[in-house]
Structure formats: C-alpha cells, structure tokens
Amino acid sequence: MTENLLLAFGLTLMAGLATGIGSCIAFFASTTNTKFLSVSLGFSAGVMIYVSMVEIFVKAKDALVSAMGVTQGNWMTVGGFFGGILLIALIDKFIPKQGNPHELKKVEDMNQPGNEKLLKMGTFTALAIAIHNFPEGIATFTSAIEDPSLGIAIAVAIAIHNIPEGIAVSVPVYFATGSKKKAFKLSFLSGLSEPVGAVVAYLILLPYLNDIMFGVIFAAVAGIMVFISLDELLPAAKQYDEAHLSIYGTIAGMGVMAVSLLLFI
Numbered sequence: 595m596t597e598n599l600l601l602a603f604g605l606t607l608m609a610g611l612a613t614g615i616g617s618c619i620a621f622f623a624s625t626t627n628t629k630f631l632s633v634s635l636g637f638s639a640g641v642m643i644y645v646s647m648v649e650i651f652v653k654a655k656d657a658l659v660s661a662m663g664v665t666q667g668n669w670m671t672v673g674g675f676f677g678g679i680l681l682i683a684l685i686d687k688f689i690p691k692q693g694n695p696h697e698l699k700k701v702e703d704m705n706q707p708g709n710e711k712l713l714k715m716g717t718f719t720a721l722a723i724a725i726h727n728f729p730e731g732i733a734t735f736t737s738a739i740e741d742p743s744l745g746i747a748i749a750v751a752i753a754i755h756n757i758p759e760g761i762a763v764s765v766p767v768y769f770a771t772g773s774k775k776k777a778f779k780l781s782f783l784s785g786l787s788e789p790v791g792a793v794v795a796y797l798i799l800l801p802y803l804n805d806i807m808f809g810v811i812f813a814a815v816a817g818i819m820v821f822i823s824l825d826e827l828l829p830a831a832k833q834y835d836e837a838h839l840s841i842y843g844t845i846a847g848m849g850v851m852a853v854s855l856l857l858f859i
C-alpha cells in the first residue's frame with residue numbers, strides 16, 4: 595500500500611509539472627513543432643478515450659453493480675460518468691475566455707507586439723490550468739492507487755497535454771515581462787494543483803474509499819477524461835496541424851493503450 599501511495603503521488607507530480615516542459619520549449623525553440631504537437635495531443639486523446647471507456651468505466655460499473663445490484667449499479671455508473679462531464683464542463687464554462695487554456699499559444703507568438711494585457715492573459719491562463727489540473731490530479735491519484743499500470747497510462751496522457759498548456763502560460767508572461775524566470779515560475783505553479791488534487795484525494799477520499807465511492811469516482815474520472823479529450827485535446831491537435839495527423843495519433847494512442855492493457859492481464 596505504501597509503495598502504491600508513493601507511486602500515485604509521484605505520477606501525479608510528474609504529470610502536473612509537465613507544464614514546465616512547455617515553458618522550456620517556448621524559451622529554447624524558435625518555432626513550434628506543430629506536427630509533433632498534433633500527433634502527441636491526438637495520442638493523448640486516444641489513450642484517455644480508450645482507457646476511460648474500456649477500462650475505467652468497466653471497473654466503475656463492476657464495483658457499483660457488486661455493491662448495489664445490477665439495476666442501481668448501472669444507473670449509478672452512468673450518473674457518475676455524466677456527473678464527471680458536467681463538473682469539468684462547468685469548470686470550463688466559468689473560466690474567463692482570455693485565460694482559457696484552450697486558447698493555445700505558439701512559440702512564434704513571442705515575436706508579436708506585446709502590451710499590458712499579455713501579463714493578465716498569462717496569469718488568467720495559469721489560474722485556469724490550475725483549476726483544470728485539480729480534478730485531473732484526483733483522477734491520476736485514485737487510478738494509480740487502484741491499478742498502478744492504469745495510473746501510469748493516465749499520468750503519461752495528462753503530462754502530454756500539459757505541455758502545450760505550459761506554452762500557453764509562458765508565452766504571454768515572458769513577452770509581457772521579458773523574464774524567463776517569472777514565466778517559468780508561473781507555468782510551474784499552475785501544474786502544482788495536480789499534486790494538490792492528489793493530497794486532497796488522499797486526505798478526504800481515501801479514508802472512506804469503499805466499493806460505492808470508488809465506483810462513483812472512477813465513473814466520474816471516465817467522464818472527465820472523455821470530455822477533456824473531445825473538448826480540449828482533439829480540437830487543439832487539429833488547430834496545431836492537419837486533422838489527419840491528430841486522428842493518426844488518436845488511433846495510435848488507442849492501440850498502445852489496448853496492447854498495454856492486454857499485457858497486464
């Protein structure tokens with residue numbers, strides 16, 4: 595149990611701090627490798643969608659059916675799934691447009707004329723990403739506690755999609771202030787809400803984790819992952835490059851996730 599806890603916290607920290615990688619890309623690259631980002635984001639979406647519908651949703655249903663019976667268990671699973679979608683959709687809705695992490699930035703944007711609004715934009719984006727990352731931290735932590743291999747897959751997928759979010763924070767802050775240190779710090783801090791989510795899950799959820807709570811959390815996690823994939827990752831992948839590349843990445847992500855799950859049977 596102790597080893598699983600350490601792994602769960604480590605994976606959540608790694609996924610959250612991937613925003614710092616985005617900052618480094620922004621500082622040391624003259625142009626954004628759009629093809630790589632398109633395939634990577636598509637890959638991340640493929641991993642999330644496949645693991646959510648094939649593994650996480652099924653585990654949630656099995657736990658809830660076992661605890662509540664077939665009819666109530668299935669209804670609770672579906673309710674938890676769409677409840678997770680509703681939660682992340684509401685979070686997304688109430689974030690100011692100028693700070694929405696879906697408004698992606700490229701490294702080339704540093705060459706555009708700056709103004710005072712850039713700093714505000716970068717700060718809002720960091721706050722928005724922190725809010726988004728909190729439930730993702732809970733998802734990664736609880737998944738890793740239940741199934742370490744599943745937690746690793748989710749952490750990798752989240753880490754990939756956190757990289758362009760790091761760019762989205764650092765680009766406007768760096769151009770507005772001229773300080774790489776300040777831009778990196780804000781990007782770094784925005785990713786820390788992910789391990790904070792893990793700590794909250796450990797302190798509040800873990801002591802009361804039974805089959806029903808586990809099933810509801812996992813169903814909600816599946817909903818959150820699917821929403822993020824459809825609302826954030828795939829549109830971002832298409833925005834960065836051709837649609838076909840993002841789809842190829844998505845299929846590759848599903849394939850890798852499928853094979854990895856089969857290897858752990």
